[in-house]
Amino acid sequence: MVNITEKIKEIEEEMRRTQKNKATEYHLGLLKGKLARLRAQLLEPGPGAGGGGGSGFDVSKSGDARIALVGFPSVGKSTFLSKITKTKSEVAAYAFTTLTAIPGVLEYGGAEIQILDLPGIIEGAAEGKGRGRQVISAAKTSDLILMVLDATKKAEQRRLLEAELEAVGIRLNREPPINRSPASDNIRNIYLKPKKAGGMKITFQSPPKNLDEKMLYNILRDYKILNCEVLVRDENATVDDFIDTIMLAHRKYIRCLYVYNKIDSVSLPFLDSLAREPHTEVMSCELDLGVQDVVERCWKELRLMRVYTKRKGIDPDFSEALIVRQGSTIEDVCDQIHRTLKETFKYALVWGASARHVPQRVGLGHVVADEDVVSIVAK
Numbered sequence: 001m002v003n004i005t006e007k008i009k010e011i012e013e014e015m016r017r018t019q020k021n022k023a024t025e026y027h028l029g030l031l032k033g034k035l036a037r038l039r040a041q042l043l044e045p046g047p048g049a050g051g052g053g054g055s056g057f058d059v060s061k062s063g064d065a066r067i068a069l070v071g072f073p074s075v076g077k078s079t080f081l082s083k084i085t086k087t088k089s090e091v092a093a094y095a096f097t098t099l100t101a102i103p104g105v106l107e108y109g110g111a112e113i114q115i116l117d118l119p120g121i122i123e124g125a126a127e128g129k130g131r132g133r134q135v136i137s138a139a140k141t142s143d144l145i146l147m148v149l150d151a152t153k154k155a156e157q158r159r160l161l162e163a164e165l166e167a168v169g170i171r172l173n174r175e176p177p178i179n180r181s182p183a184s185d186n187i188r189n190i191y192l193k194p195k196k197a198g199g200m201k202i203t204f205q206s207p208p209k210n211l212d213e214k215m216l217y218n219i220l221r222d223y224k225i226l227n228c229e230v231l232v233r234d235e236n237a238t239v240d241d242f243i244d245t246i247m248l249a250h251r252k253y254i255r256c257l258y259v260y261n262k263i264d265s266v267s268l269p270f271l272d273s274l275a276r277e278p279h280t281e282v283m284s285c286e287l288d289l290g291v292q293d294v295v296e297r298c299w300k301e302l303r304l305m306r307v308y309t310k311r312k313g314i315d316p317d318f319s320e321a322l323i324v325r326q327g328s329t330i331e332d333v334c335d336q337i338h339r340t341l342k343e344t345f346k347y348a349l350v351w352g353a354s355a356r357h358v359p360q361r362v363g364l365g366h367v368v369a370d371e372d373v374v375s376i377v378a379k
């Protein structure tokens with residue numbers, strides 16, 4: 001297999017050499033498209049892909065959610081896993097102690113959360129350095145990325161890691177464009193809809209200033225999007241806008257909690273400044289400081305809720321919660337209990353924060369709150 005990393009380097013080099021002007025705009029556009037595609041390709045599973053493949057590790061998801069521990073070597077990822085779960089992952093003072101994904105289970109609030117200890121990554125991970133691609137692929141499958149940072153190391157470690165994740169389409173702590181029509185997600189009013197068949201249909205609402213049909217055709221072909229519908233509404237749309245539109249399909253919006261470990265080795269004022277950063281917690285695994293706070297914060301960031309069920313005439317069973325995502329409805333609760341429960345659903349009674357009065361009689365669309373008690377009444 002031709003080395004993707006080398007291809008990326010070549011294209012980056014060519015782009016640097018190419019002067020930016022009207023005449024080269026077209027060519028640069030194609031190069032940009034290629035570059036974005038190659039970066040995405042690095043993460044795709046493929047036979048014999050260099051560096052152990054980009055398909056992540058062979059650990060199946062289990063429990064109610066998955067948290068991935070991502071960070072540079074020796075920041076204390078394995079130490080943290082061993083502290084909060086029953087799993088023991090090897091800890092040592094040298095880099096790359098952990099060579100594969102080690103799953104552990106964190107029990108919290110009645111939920112089982114899978115924690116994935118991962119090998120350390122280094123700069124250039126997204127381009128295939130070390131096991132970086134696998135690590136990032138695994139991170140991409142998680143519900144929360146816990147970025148473990150070493151409080152004694154330079155501040156730029158955080159930005160470097162962010163850049164590695166961004167490079168492969170991961171967007172940290174940004175809201176996904178949900179509840180909007182697919183068209184409005186698109187950049188600069190470019191509508192792109194991949195199809196199963198029928199070839200490419202490219203339409204311009206008004207004559208474009210920076211694009212033409214052949215150009216879009218070539219870029220789409222490069223991405224192997226051979227069947228699709230494209231509508232360009234804005235005459236000012238550029239090649240970059242078009243590539244962004246394509247890349248939207250590769251994006252993954254994941255929440256990230258930054259955790260500075262080893263605070264036993266820094267000064268108090270510095271520690272204080274770290275703790276003030278957004279989406280951040282500080283801890284010392286060694287002194288057992290702040291570890292429980294991190295666990296609690298993880299629970300919050302995962303936005304999971306506990307819902308208790310109750311049978312008529314019997315007290316609710318508070319020892320066993322159903323775990324649902326924030327924003328879930330009675331319908332989601334039914335689906336958690338049993339696949340076909342919805343079919344016989346008549347109404348539900350709800351006690352708790354989401355109920356206007358208790359018990360409130362509600363339908364499938366009612367949005368539940370954390371620690372609500374729900375009783376489903378069947379037809």
Ligand SMILES: Nc1nc2c(ncn2[C@@H]2O[C@H](COP(=O)(O)OP(=O)(O)OP(=O)(O)O)[C@@H](O)[C@H]2O)c(=O)[nH]1
Pocket residue numbers: 071072073074075076077078079080090091092093094095096097098099118119120121261262263264265283284285286287
């Ligand atoms: N001072 C201090 N050292 C710690 C702390 N937590 C872990 N360490 C030490 O940091 C070193 C690396 O810990 P690991 O848990 O192996 O780090 P890792 O991130 O899993 O490393 P890799 O698997 O190699 O990427 C070990 O020597 C730990 O004892 C802490 O809170 N304070």
Ligand SMILES: [K+]
Pocket residue numbers: 073074075091092093094095096097098
């Ligand atoms: K280590």
Ligand SMILES: [Mg+2]
Pocket residue numbers: 077078079089090091097098117118119120
């Ligand atoms: Mg480790």
